[in-house]
Amino acid sequence: MLRRAAIDQGASGEIYSPAELRAAIEGFSDTDWLRVKKAALYFSGRCGREWQDLRNEALLRSLDGRRKCPKDVPVTTFLGNVMRSIASEADPTDGHLPLSKQIETQQETPSGLTSLTDPSDPVASTMDAQQLIARAIGAFDGDVVAETLFEGTVDGMEGEELRNLLGLSQKEFDSKRRFVRRRLNVQFERDRHGKR
Amino acid sequence: MASDDMKKANEKVVRMDDFFLDELFSTPDQDLLQEASEDGIDVAAVGNEGREAFEGAELIVGRNRLSVVRQEMAKDQKKSPNSIDRARAQSEVNAILARNREAQSKLTMAARNESGDQDDDMDSIIEDFAELGAIGRGDKDQDA
Numbered sequence: 001m002l003r004r005a006a007i008d009q010g011a012s013g014e015i016y017s018p019a020e021l022r023a024a025i026e027g028f029s030d031t032d033w034l035r036v037k038k039a040a041l042y043f044s045g046r047c048g049r050e051w052q053d054l055r056n057e058a059l060l061r062s063l064d065g066r067r068k069c070p071k072d073v074p075v076t077t078f079l080g081n082v083m084r085s086i087a088s089e090a091d092p093t094d095g096h097l098p099l100s101k102q103i104e105t106q107q108e109t110p111s112g113l114t115s116l117t118d119p120s121d122p123v124a125s126t127m128d129a130q131q132l133i134a135r136a137i138g139a140f141d142g143d144v145v146a147e148t149l150f151e152g153t154v155d156g157m158e159g160e161e162l163r164n165l166l167g168l169s170q171k172e173f174d175s176k177r178r179f180v181r182r183r184l185n186v187q188f189e190r191d192r193h194g195k196r
Numbered sequence: 197m198a199s200d201d202m203k204k205a206n207e208k209v210v211r212m213d214d215f216f217l218d219e220l221f222s223t224p225d226q227d228l229l230q231e232a233s234e235d236g237i238d239v240a241a242v243g244n245e246g247r248e249a250f251e252g253a254e255l256i257v258g259r260n261r262l263s264v265v266r267q268e269m270a271k272d273q274k275k276s277p278n279s280i281d282r283a284r285a286q287s288e289v290n291a292i293l294a295r296n297r298e299a300q301s302k303l304t305m306a307a308r309n310e311s312g313d314q315d316d317d318m319d320s321i322i323e324d325f326a327e328l329g330a331i332g333r334g335d336k337d338q339d340a
Binding site: 035055 | 211250252
């Protein structure tokens with residue numbers, strides 16, 4: 001949540017010029033590219049694009065200045081959010097999560113973030129969103145702690161509150177969060193292959 | 197009711213995505229490398245592929261920019277010398293050349309080295325002089 005807050009704050013702050021953004025991406029390490037790939041795999045499942053296509057489109061829109069990155073946001077995080085936004089542009093008739101009406105405006109904001117709270121097709125959206133959550137829960141193979149952590153998170157519970165509810169130490173909690181994220185990655189990658 | 201369900205479902209997806217990105221981008225490199233090793237991922241290959249994608253995107257962006265520049269130049273070319281009152285411009289150019297024999301000689305030699313015909317050369321000279329402000333554009337549109 002802290003990171004999201006930082007991105008929102010960035011909307012009124014300084015942004016990278018295209019040249020600065022280019023230099024930042026040019027300096028990505030292997031693990032930075034791995035993060036970008038994992039984010040692309042996660043979001044590509046819901047929009048019917050190949051993950052490489054999603055990543056490439058995000059790079060293009062960033063390099064040509066259509067998306068603006070606040071200087072206080074890590075460029076990898078920014079690219080992750082650009083892919084998130086692009087993934088939600090897909091046509092709902094293809095079974096993809098639909099666009100928000102305000103998406104084009106939001107894409108031009110510095111963070112490149114999008115919101116799915118004002119969908120263009122409510123029925124398709126409800127079904128898609130519910131299916132996504134159901135598929136995510138299916139990723140935990142009956143691991144009750146992971147499921148509770150996930151459900152608490154998507155219901156809006158704060159970290160400390162959730163950690164106390166689960167009765168986990170900070171280290172155990174961090175480890176379980178990582179497990180949940182990893183399972184989500186595997187699940188949505190699996191879905192992507194299933195759809196193809 | 198359906199609207200409430202829709203809102204709640206979408207909010208959950210937004211929070212799931214927030215969680216996923218927060219977690220992914222805050223995972224230390226060391227942990228991510230450990231994870232990749234367990235999953236049999238060649239991290240160096242992922243890095244190389246990412247860099248290739250970046251170079252490809254840069255090429256496309258550069259090509260698109262060049263295309264925009266070319267379109268702008270084509271627009272400018274359409275505007276010039278056809279829109280200039282050619283007869284008046286040519287008369288002004290001739291007057292300048294008549295006052296400056298050296299310039300005339302250089303232009304004649306330059307024209308000989310060009311493969312285009314004399315009219316094309318004169319169009320080019322008129323445009324150059326107009327750009328330099330040595331002669332008035334005398335645009336037909338403006339005169340009309």
